[in-house]
Amino acid sequence: AIRADRIYKVFGRRPREAVKRLANGAERSSVTGFGTAAVIDASFDVKVGEIFVVMGLSGSGKSTLIRMLNGLLEPTSGSVNVLGTEITGVSEAVLRDVRRTKVSMVFQHFALLPHRTVIDNAAYGLEVQGIPAAERHERAQRVIERVGLSGWEDKLPGQLSGGMQQRVGLARALVADTDILLMDEAFSALDPLIRREMQEQLVELQRELGKTIVFITHDLNEAMFLGDRIAVMRDGRIVQLGTPDDILTDPANDYVAQFVQDVD
Numbered sequence: 001a002i003r004a005d006r007i008y009k010v011f012g013r014r015p016r017e018a019v020k021r022l023a024n025g026a027e028r029s030s031v032t033g034f035g036t037a038a039v040i041d042a043s044f045d046v047k048v049g050e051i052f053v054v055m056g057l058s059g060s061g062k063s064t065l066i067r068m069l070n071g072l073l074e075p076t077s078g079s080v081n082v083l084g085t086e087i088t089g090v091s092e093a094v095l096r097d098v099r100r101t102k103v104s105m106v107f108q109h110f111a112l113l114p115h116r117t118v119i120d121n122a123a124y125g126l127e128v129q130g131i132p133a134a135e136r137h138e139r140a141q142r143v144i145e146r147v148g149l150s151g152w153e154d155k156l157p158g159q160l161s162g163g164m165q166q167r168v169g170l171a172r173a174l175v176a177d178t179d180i181l182l183m184d185e186a187f188s189a190l191d192p193l194i195r196r197e198m199q200e201q202l203v204e205l206q207r208e209l210g211k212t213i214v215f216i217t218h219d220l221n222e223a224m225f226l227g228d229r230i231a232v233m234r235d236g237r238i239v240q241l242g243t244p245d246d247i248l249t250d251p252a253n254d255y256v257a258q259f260v261q262d263v264d
């Protein structure tokens with residue numbers, strides 16, 4: 001569904017010079033004079049219908065990586081292909097179209113509009129696209145039921161618990177009915193019990209709707225529970241990519257092994 005080919009993202013004054021040096025084997029720490037290397041030489045394929053987890057500590061480059069998968073950020077070098085469409089070096093119009101029809105994103109802090117009702121929040125993306133009110137309403141109603149928020153349509157986000165707010169965030173991403181969902185620490189702000197419930201429902205929903213999901217987390221248990229495959233990031237690099245079983249039984253290095261020791 002998504003193919004990332006040798007992507008780099010360097011923030012700073014001379015990103016291309018930093019990439020050149022990194023590609024020639026320089027250490028990340030040695031290019032700080034040119035910029036911050038957030039993602040270094042990442043290549044992977046996300047398969048249709050899988051939950052692909054990106055796991056790593058804070059600052060390892062996860063958010064930067066996922067933002068390159070829908071064109072919110074352009075790689076400094078390398079290319080990204082989404083469902084057959086090249087999204088690197090293309091116009092903003094093409095990117096808007098990709099975000100409208102191919103990839104939706106769910107954020108950690110919900111990013112709901114506080115003065116709009118649940119249903120209007122869920123329908124917001126459709127409104128931006130100029131879809132008529134009646135159709136918007138019908139589609140939003142369907143996804144609201146899907147995420148278990150029936151009866152809450154006319155409430156404001158502030159009247160909802162954190163878990164319910166994140167359901168609204170999920171509804172808003174589902175309403176566009178894209179094949180791919182990108183989720184950046186989507187459950188990290190939730191209480192453990194609600195969080196587990198959301199994880200279970202996400203797996204269920206993914207099976208039923210056949211979505212492809214890229215899910216970011218810094219939590220190994222969450223990664224193990226959700227992931228069909230897990231990419232482990234450290235300091236901007238993917239240091240291991242495999243099934244949860246691969247990662248538990250055969251950690252690629254001490255860093256992954258250390259991570260794995262903490263699994264419940």
Ligand code: ADP
Nearest residue numbers: 011036038056057058059060061062063064065
């Ligand atoms: P994660 O999501 O794993 O916590 P991020 O992708 O947010 O990691 O950040 C990776 C690195 O890139 C960090 O060192 C961060 O400070 C840096 N970074 C992220 N975004 C920017 C930006 N817009 N400008 C400069 N540096 C950034």
Ligand code: MG
Nearest residue numbers: 062063064185
């Ligand atoms: Mg992040």
